[in-house]
Every structure is written in structure tokens, then in C-alpha cells.
Amino acid sequence: MNLKNELSLPAGFFDLEFEKAAAKRRLENHFADIFVNKGYREFSPSLIENYELSDFSLVPKNKIFKFIDKSGDILALRWDYTTSLARFLKMNSEKISFPLKVFYCGSVFRFFEGSMGRPREIIQFGAEIIGGDVDGEIELIKGIFEFLKGTGVKGLRISVSEAEYLKRLLSAEHLPAESLEKILHAIKCKDFIMLNELASALFPEQREDLFDTLLSGKNSVDFRPEMENFLEKLKNSLFNIPVDFDPSLVLDFDYYNGPMIEIYDQNKTSIGKGGRYGFLSKMFGIDKNGFGIALNLNYILGL
């Protein structure tokens, strides 16, 4: 390695020098103030997890930084907070009373190819409520927007969707699992060319409805009453924030089981994402729903 390489940072990482570090500290304090006032407690999990924990995560394994310690165990740098929280709940389930309300501020690490300018260290601020109700979830979203208003980000908007919406639209119970998987993969990759081919072959009658829903934002099947209730409360709480519908937000039906939201702004940047998840019950045997939102602070800090 030459001297120039030794003295540079790998692509996707950054130093927070002086003003940037001070700005992060201010934002952390502001975020903590908001959520402590709402009865949340700080959760600061270890930066290192066992790599096997990634079996319970939606983050693809090839995006996780892993390494081997001297005893041969495969360890990983924290890739998100929700999986660490789930692991913590499983380890401490007898000591914890619900609803549990936590917030966190810190970095997660994901591997991306360097050429697209994507960060590999992402500073995330987030909040999670485990075993809460819809009002608790709306309260959490309000806290997130209270924080965002203080950051000066302009032109905030929200996309919403509901778990299993696409399953209902596609009448998925009539589709072989393999076909459904292919369709969801095409939607996840936003590959409308592949999707068109699959839809024309597998369900030509619903093809138009599917494309109208995904491209025109048309609500081709109704939301479930529970989702309507969530949406009404959300709009009443954040009356000046435009809300649109994006069914492609939820494609992992084993993980999410309710409303899902994504926050973005007029600069076409995703600022945060989250929703109601049921994987704690399915994968960890903890019979509670969770709801959480993680914000991408890299963007807010201009990194």
C-alpha cells in the first residue's frame, strides 16, 4: 500500500470534523430531548453482532461487513438497530415490560460498491415501540416530524403502504409461491420490463390494475379498516405534510404486518423509513408487534 492510500479513508466512510461533529451532537441532543419527553429510553446496542443474527434481518447478507475473530467466530458490524433490539429483547424477555419505547442514535454499516457514491457508514437516528397501539405509533411519527422540522429539511412528504396490499391485489393465494416470489422480486428491483412480462404470462387480467397501482398511484383494492384508521390518524396529526401511496414499500410479508411509511423530500432523497413489524413473533417467539422508524442522518448532515 502506498502512502497516499494509507492516508485516505475507504470509499463510503467519513470523518466528522469539528462543525459537522458539533452539528451531529446538537441533532442527537434534540432527538433525545423529544423522545425522552415522550417517555422513550435510549438503547445503545453493541457495535458488533454475531453474523448468524443476520438470518433474522432484511438486510441482504452480502451487504453486511463481517470478519473472523481469533477463535474463528464470524462477527459482523451492526447493520441495523431493529435486529439488535430483537436480539436484546430475546435475551432479556423476562425483565422487560411492555409497551417498550426506545430511541437510538448511532452508525450502521452496509457494504455498497463504491462507484455509485453510496455511503457505507450510515448515521441513523430512530425510535421503536414494542407492544404498543396505533396511538403510540402515531405519537412516534409525530416525534420524528417534530425532530425533522428542527433540522431545516424542506418539502417533506410521506409515502404509505400496507403489508400484504400487493398480495390482495395480485390475488396471491391463486399464484404458485415461486411465481409470487418472481413478481415481488421484479417490483423490488423496480424492473417494470420484467414485471410486464411476468404479469402478462401469469395474470393478464390483473396486469392493468397492477401497473395502474404501481405507476399511477391508483388504489386498486381497498385498504383494510385498520390501515384506514391508521391513515386517518396520520393525516390528522401531520395535516400539512402531503401523503401519497406507494404499494412497493412493503414486499417482505414475513417481516412487516401493518402500515409502512417512507419520508422523503423535494430533493428526491429518502430521509427515513419504517413501519409495523411482526417478525418478533414469527422469528423470535416474542408475541408482540413492533413499530419503528429509522432516519438517515447522512443526508441531514450533508455527508
Next chain:
Amino acid sequence: MEYLTVAVPKGNLFDESLKLLEYIGFPANQLKKEENRKLIFTDTRAKMKVVVTRNFDVPVYVEHGAADFGIVGKDVIAEMKPDVMELLDLRYGRCTLCLAGREKEDPKFLNNVRVATKYPNLASHFLSKEGIRARIIKLHGNIELAPLLGLSTYIVDLVATGKTLKENNLSIIKPFFSSSARLIANPFSWKLKRDSMLEFFEKARIYVEERSGSNASGSHGT
């Protein structure tokens, strides 16, 4: 209605992309002037801005929202895996990514194989699938030079007519990925400018259908 920004690649997809833009309503004459060094072209009537970039930069502009739409080869999309909407096969710029070289020997049985390419991800995926152990050398252009100067044994590059390979005494060993031009879009632009983007997309779709009845050709390999 707000302005739409479209990223168009220089090179072999350029002329066909201008025809598409003309059809959609953007007067593309200003882009055709050879002495023109401008990179951004605006038309107030069509409410469009067209930016001219390198092929591999188009997905970067679109993913980061600097452009709402982009036109780029499927080969570049598969190589870079950008987080963009892939909306339409424009059916021009057809070509194939191929393993090519001067050696007639099967690369599986050679040691110390070096492969020069602009597509390290696609090449490495193909080579490992084929059981070829090779070192990949990333280049940015004129890939055919690499075997001529002994930099590599083989190349992985786009081939349309095969003329450039032939002129450099290279031949195709195995084609493995078909490509054509694609219309891509930024997903957040799609939400923010849905009506005007739908209108653009619909016109592009009709253009492709009309042309595929006649003669959709053009290629972006050599």
C-alpha cells in the same frame, strides 16, 4: 407543469435517443451540432432539460435525482445495479456482451488468465459461472487494445456487428448477455412529478411500439 431532466448518453445510443426526444417534443437539433460543447440543453416549450453524460454516469445522475429520466444500456444497469425504475425497453442499441480474444484455447484450461473489461461485475459473474479462474483488469475504453499489447489474454466487451473485433484480430469465444437501450427513472421524481413523467413514459412507449412495427435497429456495441 415542472421541468423534466433527461440524462442522455454520449456515444452509440446518442443519435437514436435524440430521435426519441424529438418524438416526445424536445427539439433535438441543438444537440446535433458537432462543434457544440454544451452539456445541458433546455427547451421552455417542452419543459425539458436534456443533459449529455457518459454512458456509465447516466444511472448515477438518475439514482441521485439529478436527472428524472435516463437512457442507458441494459448492460450498464446490470453492471451497476442502480436503485432506479427500469421502465421501458427502447429496443435500439441492441448488442451482446461477449468473451473474446486471440487465443483459440478454452480459457478453462489456461493458467494466469487476465480479462480486460469495462464490466468487472458482469465479467466476474460470468467467468466464475463458467469455471474460469481469471484476474479481471478494469479499463474505461478501447478494450480491444488490451490483448494486442499483452495486457490481457481475453476481453469482455459489447459486440454489435463484430467489425471492431475482426479489425483487431479478435474473435468471439462466448456471448453471454444481451443488451438494448432502456428508459430509467428516479423513483422519487416519479412521485413528485407523476403526471408529467407518466406523459413522457406513455409517449416513449408509443414511439417504441410504432417503430418496432417498422425497423428498430441501431447498436451500441462495436
